[in-house]
Amino acid sequence: MRLCVLLFVLVALxxxxxxQIVNVQNALAKPPPTDDEIGQLELKLxxxxxxxxxxxxxxxxxxxxxxxxxxALAIVRGEYGHGRDDTFKQRTFEHVRARVTxxxxxxxxxxxxxxxxxxxxxxxxxLAGTGPALQLVESAAVSALAGAAYLFEYExxxxxxxxxxxxxxxxxxxxxxxxxGTEAIGETVAVTQTFYIQxxxxxxxxxxxxxxxxxxxxxSKHVALTDAFVVAYDSRPPDGIRxxxxxxxxxxxxxx
Numbered sequence: 416m417r418l419c420v421l422l423f424v425l426v427a428l429x430x431x432x433x434x435q436i437v438n439v440q441n442a443l444a445k446p447p448p449t450d451d452e453i454g455q456l457e458l459k460l461x462x463x464x465x466x467x468x469x470x471x472x473x474x475x476x477x478x479x480x481x482x483x484x485x486x487a488l489a490i491v492r493g494e495y496g497h498g499r500d501d502t503f504k505q506r507t508f509e510h511v512r513a514r515v516t517x518x519x520x521x522x523x524x525x526x527x528x529x530x531x532x533x534x535x536x537x538x539x540x541x542l543a544g545t546g547p548a549l550q551l552v553e554s555a556a557v558s559a560l561a562g563a564a565y566l567f568e569y570e571x572x573x574x575x576x577x578x579x580x581x582x583x584x585x586x587x588x589x590x591x592x593x594x595x596g597t598e599a600i601g602e603t604v605a606v607t608q609t610f611y612i613q614x615x616x617x618x619x620x621x622x623x624x625x626x627x628x629x630x631x632x633x634x635s636k637h638v639a640l641t642d643a644f645v646v647a648y649d650s651r652p653p654d655g656i657r658x659x660x661x662x663x664x665x666x667x668x669x670x671x
Contacts, residue, residue: 436625440595469498484516505533522548536653539571559596566591578654603633624648
């Protein structure tokens with residue numbers, strides 16, 4: 416099993432992309448060529464003392480398993496931030512996905528997801544979905560995949576004071592559609608672009624969108640640098656939450 420440790424993470428813009436969609440396609444962009452497992456661990460620590468006390472922790476663990484026509488992904492993530500006697504980040508995220516290859520172009524996916532995010536006012540967000548995916552292009556240099564799924568969504572909000580939707584519980588049925596593509600530029604650089612859109616079946620104006628552009632540069636056999644820019648949008652967020660978020664992320668990745 417290969418272990419990838421994220422040594423350095425720098426968030427360059429103050430507003431992190433925290434809208435409801437989480438991109439998991441990058442983790443599946445480079446599956447094992449044969450039956451194998453790939454483990455990945457990402458770690459983040461920002462600890463400051465003195466005039467600007469701060470503790471910002473984050474960890475993500477993922478596992479990809481390939482067995483014949485089956486490709487499975489499991490992701491677990493946790494984030495916590497505390498500074499100036501106040502907690503500014505508290506989030507957990509778990510996602511499990513199975514992708515079965517039907518033929519050279521068609522695949523079928525099924526997934527479940529759980530999320531808690533105190534600062535998006537989410538006490539619980541649970542998802543379950545399934546649907547087809549079509550391999551539009553697949554070559555050594557370029558690959559593109561489009562997918563569409565039915566999405567069952569359950570949300571429970573916190574009881575924050577002075578909000579009109581305190582404690583609300585909702586059940587919605589959405590379409591979840593994505594398009595992801597990767598292009599290799601030479602032997603050391605790869606560009607990946609992913610788009611998600613998730614409208615409600617009964618009210619298409621209630622939709623969520625996410626776009627992510629990432630550039631990965633292989634510096635050596637075991638070291639790579641990744642830059643990513645993310646834009647996220649939620650047309651009807653909880654009361655007191657903004658409709659959009661952006662994030663610029665720079666990461667140095669060590670593969671052992």
